[in-house]
Amino acid sequence: MTLDITRLLELTTWRAFDVADDGRVLAGCDESGSVQLVELTDDRRTELTALPGAVTGRYLPGERAVVVQHDSDGDERGQLSLLRLDDRRTRPARLSELEPLVRDTDHVHRLLDVLPGRIVYATNRRNGVDFDVVIRSVVTGEEHVLYDGGGMVAEVSLSPDSRFAGITVPAAKPLSDQVILADTMPETGADRLREITAHDEDGRHLLPGWHADGLVVTSDAGRDHTGIARLDPRTGERTWLITSPSHDLTGRVSPNGRTLLVWAAVDGSHRPALHDAATGEHLRDLVLPTEGWCGHPLPEPVWSPDSRFAAISFSSPTAPGDVLLADTATGTCTPLTFSAAQLAGERLAEPSVHRVPARDGQQIPCFRYSPAEPDGSAVLLIHGGPESQSVRAFNPVVQAMVAQGHSVLVPNVRGSTGYGKDWYSADDARNRLESVDDLADLHRWLPAVGVDPSRAALWGGSYGGYMVLAGLAFQPELWAAGVDIVGISSLVTFLENTAPYRRAHREREYGSLATDADFLREASPLTRASAITAPLFVLHGANDPRVPLTEAEQIVEVLRANEVPCEFHVYPDEGHGLAKRSNRLDAYPKALDFLARRLG
Known part of the structure; x- marks a missing residue:
């Protein structure tokens, strides 16, 4: 066969959006021509959506349901809907079959986090410019605003007891982020927001997560390369857990706060490893199918709620895009898809x-x-x-x-x-x-x-x-x-x-x-x-x-x-x-x- 652009564009690619405690992975697959949701297990693939445009999604913890984020023709005005998963379903769901959660096509809504019975999302419906962070009950539709401090909102992570949220927003300087702590109890009132890092600090603060002793973030504050640090939510004191003098490190802490999935950027490829979240000690490497990329611009790796599994999006120059399921107890990465098989026998260029x-x-x-x-x-x-x-x-x-x-x-x-x-x-x-x-x-x-x-x-x-x-x-x-x-x-x-x-x-x-x-x-x-x-x-x-x-x-x-x-x-x-x-x-x-x- 001729390796031409038409054949290359028709290759199916996969990416990981979420993973459940039983190892089921919510994935994105573009076989239909745009990215749609598919559920993957060891031996089964179930198509979940058939919407007009590309979608993303997350599992709703504790339920057989998926929160779906979708827009219209690439306008980026994301809308949020609920898809109840029924093992008797014989075909993927159309838009009319989804339960509306947040629908207002004049504004942008972006899913930030999922909790049992609740979702956390950002919306600019207040004035079309500033993004507020809202917690919404999936059952009653009741909402309360967690953050309305203005500007863009990057990421939100709720503490294990859901009492506090770590929020990252753009800081004053280019490619810098500020960390804000929000009290989720509505009765707290006007004093519910606290600045953990300064607005004028020159530094990135990415992927906030919770450890027993505070927030864990990826940061380069005071450094050239990003490392993994713990922030005291009361004082903002920074304790470095893992750093490198020559490589950017990025880390995501597990939901139970015990383990860090860390990947090192090495000339355009990323090497993942597991570390102890309390001490930063290296536990074990994760072995990828071949040298390649996992993480941004593909979706970031995501943990299962019980912290046993991590779902990883993987690509290399010869693998169009696959989903790996990492078992953190053993360090094994099991491929759930095999995109390279579509190119068997072809010579692909490696850089x-x-x-x-x-x-x-x-x-x-x-x-x-x-x-x-x-x-x-x-x-x-x-x-x-x-x-x-x-x-x-x-x-x-x-x-x-x-x-x-x-x-x-x-x-x-x-x-x-x-x-x-x-x-x-x-x-x-x-x-x-x-x-x-x-x-x-x-x-x-x-x-x-x-x-x-x-x-x-x-x-x-x-x-x-x-x-x-x-x-x-x-x-x-x-x-x-x-x-x-x-x-x-x-x-x-x-x-x-x-x-x-x-x-x-x-x-x-x-x-x-x-x-x-x-x-x-x-x-x-x-x-x-x-x-x-x-x-x-x-x-x-x-x-x-x-x-x-x-x-x-x-x-x-x-x-x-x-x-x-x-x-x-x-x-x-x-x-x-x-x-x-x-x-x-x-x-x-x-x-x-x-x-x-x-x-x-």
């Missing part, structure tokens, strides 16, 4: 790891995928975020590019996570163009790996789309073509027109319209669009709440007026990216054909 010299003595982490028969061209694929990272996971687009003969470089430019605070902070606010300059350093390196620098293109989505447009606009002599997917063409109009609930959150990273408009305009590709000469391919979802469609329309208008070749495709039933396989099957072959023509 080599490089450090590319930069203009200032820094080194840019980069993965290189090399074709068996290279044609001398290259495509640089830049991740979104920017607070994210490229990882060694399966990517059908990368594999299809390699099959076409392109060398594919997947860098982690300045602003990427996974390499410490100094690196991810290097592009904040008025340093934005430092990451764009990294593209020129990568271009300069191409001859060293046998690539013709005159036949190099850029590909990226979201913030990666901004990087594509910025590369073409600020370095027009370097790039032969670009593919922009839901990208930002003007930092000014992006901040003006993005969803109101996102604006303040994104200004922390990019700069403020009130104080930095001059630089935002200077760093915008649209400002220098007249310099662009390379052909451009643009994809966008009409319902994108993050990067509005106008970002694509305005750059396309300028390029076409300047008679620069520009292909433009809009998908009316998509949001921030292409979630539906049917649209990906239409869009990506066109984009790859565009690159083949422009780099041939």
Whole structure:
């Protein structure tokens, strides 16, 4: 069989959303064309939902029921419904068969946690901008507001007795979080909220969980690399449990507070291990099927309520996406799905790891995928975020590019996570163009790996789309073509027109319209669009709440007026990216054909 993009896009992938005490796993499966809920056991697979768009979900503890989060055509206005699980069900549930829990399609609702008979969710229905945290009874529908302090809400974790909640919200500085303690008893009144960390502290606080002696978080406060720390809920005192001088560590504490599932970021792969939550002592490693990625951007690993099992989402360059069930008593990881079997006999490219010299003595982490028969061209694929990272996971687009003969470089430019605070902070606010300059350093390196620098293109989505447009606009002599997917063409109009609930959150990273408009305009590709000469391919979802469609329309208008070749495709039933396989099957072959023509 030919390893082409159509076949690669039609591969089924899996991810883990939740796990029950008996080892049943609530998984996401995209076999139908969008991610739907499926229940997995050792010997059985049960399809649970058949909704129009992608969904996520969690088990409701103590019941055979699932809380389903769904939206409409990628608009990200999540709605919450209940699906009662009945072993007699013979087909997956349609939307009309779900019990409404929280339905208001004008606003966003995001599931944060599940408790026996209750759910915890965030909603912006109060004013369309700020997110409140609400606890709702599934039985009576009674609600009470746990937090209404304004802004975005990242994560919530309730103490074992449900009396207190650890809440993380964005802090003042880029990619920093503040931890707030909330008393869940409504009669506590106005004094129910307490700041555990300072609003102006420079540091991440992720994945809060509870130990007998306080909150356990992943943090890099006062450090370059993230480690695992315990916070005293009364004083905010921080006690480090597990740290590394050279790798970012991320950890999730078990519901009983005794065990930490910790994974170390090592050049785009993640290595998991179990540690004692009281002392940080290493207990045992978890053995993955092969070196790869578990955790973000796939769902984070999740514990069963009794702390025996952990469900892990796994991917590697040769495994499209699988669910592993880890038994914490033995350290064994049992695959429940086998996505690599779909590619039996095929040769897939595996990346080599490089450090590319930069203009200032820094080194840019980069993965290189090399074709068996290279044609001398290259495509640089830049991740979104920017607070994210490229990882060694399966990517059908990368594999299809390699099959076409392109060398594919997947860098982690300045602003990427996974390499410490100094690196991810290097592009904040008025340093934005430092990451764009990294593209020129990568271009300069191409001859060293046998690539013709005159036949190099850029590909990226979201913030990666901004990087594509910025590369073409600020370095027009370097790039032969670009593919922009839901990208930002003007930092000014992006901040003006993005969803109101996102604006303040994104200004922390990019700069403020009130104080930095001059630089935002200077760093915008649209400002220098007249310099662009390379052909451009643009994809966008009409319902994108993050990067509005106008970002694509305005750059396309300028390029076409300047008679620069520009292909433009809009998908009316998509949001921030292409979630539906049917649209990906239409869009990506066109984009790859565009690159083949422009780099041939």
